[in-house]
Amino acid sequence: MDSKQSKWVWTLGVIFALVLVGLSALAGEERLPEGKVAVVNGSVITRAAFERERSRIQQSLFSRGKPLSDTQRLQIDREALENLISRELLYQESQKRGVTVDETVTNEQLRKLKERFPSEDEFKSALTKANLSEAAIKSELKKAIVIQQFVDREFVRKTSVTEEESRAYYDSHPDLFKQPEQVRASHILIKVDPGADASQKAEARKKLEEIQESVHNGEDFSTLATERSEGPSRKRGGDLGYFGRGQMVKPFEEAAFALRPGEVSDIVETEFGYHLIKVFDKKPQTTLAYEGIEGKIKQYLKQDKVQKEVHRYVEELKKNAKVERFLTESPS
16 A cells, blocks of 8 residues: 655655665765755755755665666656755745744754664764765754644644545455465575585485485474574574565475475475475465454555645645756756
């Protein structure tokens, strides 16, 4: 139930992401160019702020493994600029409405941000590399908190979702609430390097055959996994928990889903090496009951409503604002 609305509405989270992702993205680059990309009712949006917002969006797409075309880069440029303009308009409006934030709240958020870095020195180093100061970050956090409080007061608190709306959403989106078939399994792994020769593979397989014989003789599978498996799950007795189709490499998945609870597979070869797999439980595909997820549906629908309302509100603010844009239309 991911919302397709713009993520700039949830401003405090965006600022955290901007700082953490933006600093990382910009760390190895030369100092950012001076200048402005827009002026909103007299308030300048700097190119540095634009570069950080653009990096945040790009990193989000890169993390999903999506290569970017020149057209997409232009779209990201426009999105970054409009995000910044929208946030500035919301901030200006929050000031007109008298929204303020206590200094201790800002300091607490700054403290939480610093905790995401290994040390104070690394936090300061990241700021320096991105041409930012702690005062600038604190100012951005303060603005974010003010905007968030404004959105909460003017939109979140005034928005509700009825039982009829949440039920209708559940009934009209059945595929969203299907729980796929799952299996709970443990495994014992003997690793084989990708470049291993035939003799090395034979040696690894022989190791697992000896363990397999112990399993056939009634020794406890979990104990053997703890003692002899070479995978990270050995600390849990080989337990991989519940998983569905598509979460494991194909040979492993096929073997696991073919077993009944209590059964142990024959030796299975994957790119990681040789495995023995024991299935402990299987869950058939089911549909989540409305009663168990009603709260999450209402939360999602409320967020969706708020985002749409804020978007409409900002579009109205833009109509009555003096917004000058200086961004050139060229691939970045």
